[in-house]
Amino acid sequence: MKLPGPDHPITITQNPRRVRVTAGDIVIAETSKALTLKEAKYPAVQYVPRQDANMELLERTDRVTHCPYKGDASYYSVKADGKTLDNAIWTYETPFPAMTEISGHLAFYPDKVKIEEVG
Numbered sequence: 001m002k003l004p005g006p007d008h009p010i011t012i013t014q015n016p017r018r019v020r021v022t023a024g025d026i027v028i029a030e031t032s033k034a035l036t037l038k039e040a041k042y043p044a045v046q047y048v049p050r051q052d053a054n055m056e057l058l059e060r061t062d063r064v065t066h067c068p069y070k071g072d073a074s075y076y077s078v079k080a081d082g083k084t085l086d087n088a089i090w091t092y093e094t095p096f097p098a099m100t101e102i103s104g105h106l107a108f109y110p111d112k113v114k115i116e117e118v119g
Contacts, residue, residue: 001096002068010039010069012047012101017117019046021053021108023088026080028113029053035105039069046115047105050091063087070102071095078113088112 004010012035019034020027031052037045063075076089091106092099108115 001071003098004039004069008040008069010037010099012037012099015046015117018119019048020116020118021046021048022114022116023057023078023080023083023085023112026057027054028057028078028080028108029106035101037102037107043110045107047102047107050104050106053106058089059084061087065090067092069096070099076106085112 002008015034015036018030018032021029029048029052031048033049033052035047037047057078057080058076059079061075061077065073067073070092071094073090073092075087078085078088088109089106092102095103
């Protein structure tokens with residue numbers, strides 16, 4: 001486990017805008033409670049509360065990855081509109097202590113779904 005710091009900063013802030021995630025015309029998630037995670041030089045990531053996602057469209061996969069700063073990530077595929085978007089979502093169900101804010105949240109790959117700020 002590594003702690004965020006000057007060499008690898010990570011900030012988590014409440015997004016003041018509403019965030020909508022879609023696959024084609026299907027809304028996968030929509031929330032006014034998204035968290036924006038900015039990590040080092042990576043693009044910002046929107047973390048959406050699980051309760052604001054349509055979990056009926058999601059299917060857990062066997063994929064697991066490890067981040068030395070956040071912990072182990074589990075993955076979900078999206079099944080919507082007759083298509084499957086493999087491993088389109090990741091989540092840290094038991095993140096390391098410095099990242100507990102993102103527990104219970106889902107993050108989406110922007111090359112697999114559309115993530116937009118609305119309103």
